[in-house]
Amino acid sequence: MGNKRKEECRIVSQEELLDGIYSMWLQTEEIAEEALPGQFLSLYSRDGSRILPRPISICEINREKKQIRLVYRVAGKGTEEFSRYHPGISLSVVGPLGNGFPVKEAEGKTVFLMGGGIGIPPLLETAKQIRGDVKVIAGYRDKQFLTEEFARFGEVFVATEDGSVGTKGNVMDVIREKELKADMIMACGPTPMLKAIKAYAEERGIPCYLSLEERMACGIGACLACVCQSKEVDAHSHVHNKRICKDGPVFLSTEVEL
Numbered sequence: 001m002g003n004k005r006k007e008e009c010r011i012v013s014q015e016e017l018l019d020g021i022y023s024m025w026l027q028t029e030e031i032a033e034e035a036l037p038g039q040f041l042s043l044y045s046r047d048g049s050r051i052l053p054r055p056i057s058i059c060e061i062n063r064e065k066k067q068i069r070l071v072y073r074v075a076g077k078g079t080e081e082f083s084r085y086h087p088g089i090s091l092s093v094v095g096p097l098g099n100g101f102p103v104k105e106a107e108g109k110t111v112f113l114m115g116g117g118i119g120i121p122p123l124l125e126t127a128k129q130i131r132g133d134v135k136v137i138a139g140y141r142d143k144q145f146l147t148e149e150f151a152r153f154g155e156v157f158v159a160t161e162d163g164s165v166g167t168k169g170n171v172m173d174v175i176r177e178k179e180l181k182a183d184m185i186m187a188c189g190p191t192p193m194l195k196a197i198k199a200y201a202e203e204r205g206i207p208c209y210l211s212l213e214e215r216m217a218c219g220i221g222a223c224l225a226c227v228c229q230s231k232e233v234d235a236h237s238h239v240h241n242k243r244i245c246k247d248g249p250v251f252l253s254t255e256v257e258l
């Protein structure tokens with residue numbers, strides 16, 4: 001994937017959507033033109049105290065304005081630093097990285113876009129680009145975010161753990177309760193959720209793409225901090241491993257073990 005670039009990207013806007021969840025638009029030079037839904041950017045700390053970049057998925061692309069939107073949760077020092085910056089400040093960004101969701105394959109199909117928590121943002125641009133019948137199934141702990149924006153691109157179903165909004169339970173409970181059916185699935189979220197979706201899809205022979213947002217370090221395929229178990233032997237290393245940052249983060253469910 002020879003198209004990654006390092007750019008200084010100015011923050012165009014930054015807004016707190018919910019407690020600790022931020023939406024940030026970045027002005028890019030060329031990243032937005034090349035970006036695909038499901039790809040991610042690596043963001044560097046401004047003060048150099050944290051050397052490794054933080055990977056954040058692309059939530060939305062505005063090609064006309066050459067801008068990229070990121071929606072992220074403050075998890076530790078790096079994301080806390082980003083959340084403090086105001087419009088006008090620039091961040092070093094490498095991207096677009098990874099492979100992304102195969103939106104063209106979804107044309108004319110009924111597609112479930114299944115997201116859990118902070119795995120939901122990358123599905124927004126995905127929903128926007130799919131020319132098919134999009135059903136968004138979003139699982140939250142309690143409070144929802146981005147659901148109104150998703151409604152512009154498809155039917156939205158919500159699950160909350162406490163039952164305060166939508167179905168009480170998780171994204172699998174929504175499918176059962178509403179008796180939904182799909183030709184294809186794309187999903188991003190916590191591993192237990194992805195495991196359940198993988199089992200559901202494989203039992204029914206539904207093609208299913210999972211975005212594995214595991215821990216990463218270098219983000220460019222060099223350190224092997226992010227490997228996951230694959231079914232096939234890797235052509236380069238001859239082992240049952242795939243690098244999530246370089247070979248993924250999106251994999252066909254049947255290619256990977258979770």
Ligand SMILES: Cc1cc2nc3c(=O)[nH]c(=O)nc-3n(C[C@H](O)[C@H](O)[C@H](O)COP(=O)(O)OP(=O)(O)OC[C@H]3O[C@@H](n4cnc5c(N)ncnc54)[C@H](O)[C@@H]3O)c2cc1C
Nearest residue numbers: 054055056057071072073075076077078079213214215216
């Ligand atoms: C492909 C990909 C896409 C992602 N997209 C999003 C997104 O759209 N929104 C969002 O809120 N989060 C996303 N994450 C998770 C996000 O990268 C981590 O929350 C973030 O790196 C935490 O950094 P920190 O310094 O705040 O926390 P710390 O815990 O202080 O981080 C310490 C180190 O661990 C790494 N790290 C910690 N947690 C994670 C994690 N879950 N995944 C990867 N590396 C981690 C950091 O990069 C850093 O090197 C994504 C992760 C990956 C791999």
Ligand code: FES
Nearest residue numbers: 217219223224245
């Ligand atoms: S993060 Fe270094 S190889 Fe994937």
